[in-house]
Amino acid sequence: MxxxxxxxxxxxxxxxxxxxxxxxxxxxxxxxxxxxxxxxxxxxxxxxxxxxxxxxxxxxxxxxxxxAPTNEALRLMIQAEKLFSNETIMYEQVLPKFDELQNAADVPSHDRILRAKCYGTVSDELNELILLKDKEFEMRDRMVSLTNNEVKMALKQLAQIHALSFALQDKEPELYKKYANLLFDKWIQPHDEEKKSKVFMFVSFAALEQMLLGFLKSDKDKKRVQGAVSNIGEMAENLRKSNENGKYSVILQGDCWANNIMFKFQEGKSVECMMIDYQLSRLSSPVVDILYLIFNCTDLDTRKDHYNDWLDYYYKVLDDSLCHYNLKSSLVYPRDKMVEDLKRYGRFCLGLSLVLATFIFRESDEGFDLTDIKDQAALEADPGGPGMMKHGTLERMARHIQDLVDSCIAYGYL
Known part of the structure; x- marks a missing residue:
């Protein structure tokens, strides 16, 4: 050819x-x-x-x-082999199994998850590749808050994915356990093996946190947020240990922010959405996907107007979706358990969103080019790349970070 x-x-x-x-x-x-x-x-x-x-x-x-990137330092920092393994497992095993469950239950088309068809994958080290059908969906501007309806579209997709995970756990627990064990949780600190990766990923978070704290207005807020970024790995590990039986865990989409949510538009209005990028898929509480979406894709005013309605909407879609598989949300994931999880995971999800904030608000000409990283020293010298940002970018980031903290305080997560 x-x-x-x-x-x-x-x-x-x-x-x-x-x-x-x-x-x-x-x-x-x-x-x-x-x-x-x-x-x-x-x-x-x-x-x-x-x-x-x-x-x-x-x-x-x-x-x-x-x-996949071939830059050795970058691959080590992002753990490229494992991230591509995650997405390969999702596209080749988990999502096709979800299709089987939907087909067996005769789920109508409007209640099914939307996803790109996978045409093939390569798992060879340094040659990782995932081929997907290019559908007529578009990416939204990552710097502009999703609308109320767009958030609901995304929440519907997440609720349907979570319902399928609960259904798989109920109907084929051994297969569910296999998938859960195969998926790699990037946020849990590595131990003896991969010590170099630990240095790349977690030493830099301490420096990143100090930079982010500088955007907050008061010492009281800084004290509240202290450790939300630098201790991300420890929080992830403790949350995993506190949920050892996994009864209320699901296979997450894992990275549902603006660049990974594609919308279909008709007459200038978004009418459908589809999740892409399953590299951070892993086992955890459903609220991690919910908060990740809301914290990273909406602004303070939109959250103030719709936050509780979004939680209600998610839970209703989850309940409706579970009915297709003869399950009830009151038994599978009680609403009071969801409320409890929101408070348990809120600080951790804030930490994830603070990390992502360093990428969301950059203009394309000031993007942090990870492919330029040559070694650990380069990463530690500029963990978030603030020196590359324009004044307007810094203002947007400062407003977003303060608004996130204010929201978490209002919700009782800090």
Whole structure:
């Protein structure tokens, strides 16, 4: 096959995987065009490419390729092999199993999760690749709050994913346990093995926290937030240990912020959404997905107007979805347990959102280019890259961080 365009971003092994996928789609021949997707600052742990070709019937073939980095320091810092393993497990095993459960229960189309079809994966080290169908969905501006309706669309998808996880746990507990054990929790600190990764990931969080605390207005708020970022790994481990039986845990989407939620628009209005990127999927409380979405994708005013309604809406969709599998939310995940989890996980979710804040509010020309990282010293010298940010960016970030803290105080999470 003749590849043209951004071909240097694909290894020989990855090209062969693309060729295999195209052959299954009745590729007719001719050039296969490779284009980079997104601007600087849109993609942090993978290169994203669009692949264009045609079938022998003249129909367009459009695929999205997620390509793992080859930079050694970056791979070690983000634990690229395990993140791509997570997403491969989700697309090749978990999500197809969820489809089986939906089919067996005759779930109507409007109550099913929306997801991109996977055309193939590569798991070889340094050549990790995930090929997905390119659907007619668009990414929203990550700096603009989702609307009330858009948040509800995303919550519906999360509730349906969580309901399927509860259904799998009920109907095939051994398979559920297998998936849970396969998925890697990036936020739990590594122990004896991978000590270098621990240095890359967790020493830098202490420096990052000091930078973030500087955005808060009062010493009282700084004291409240102290440790929310620097102790993220310890909090994740303690929360996992406190929930050893996993009765109320689900397989999370794990990273539902603006760049990983795609919307379909009609006449300028969003009518559907679809989750992408399952690299941070893991086992935890459903509220982690809920808070991650709300904290990272909405502003203070929108939260003030709709926060409690969102929680009610999520729980109703969860209850309705569980009914398809002959389960009841009052038994599977009681509402009072959800309220308890919101308070138990609130501080941890704030910490995750503070970390993400260092990426969300950068303009594309001031994006923190992780591919430039050469070693640990480079990371520690600029853990969040504040020196690269414009005055307006710093103001947006400061307002967002203070608003997050104010929300968590109002909800009783701090």
């Amino acid at each position: 003749e590849f043209v365009g951004e071909i240097e971003n694909l290894s020989d092994i990855q090209r062969k995987a693309v060729e295999k996928a195209l052959e299954k789609l009745d590729f007719v021949g001719g050039p296969v065009t490779i284009e980079a997707v997104g601007k600087k600052g849109d993609n942090y742990v993978a290169s994203v490419l669009r692949i264009k070709a045609d079938t022998k019937d003249g129909k367009p073939i459009r695929m999205i390729a997620k390509v």
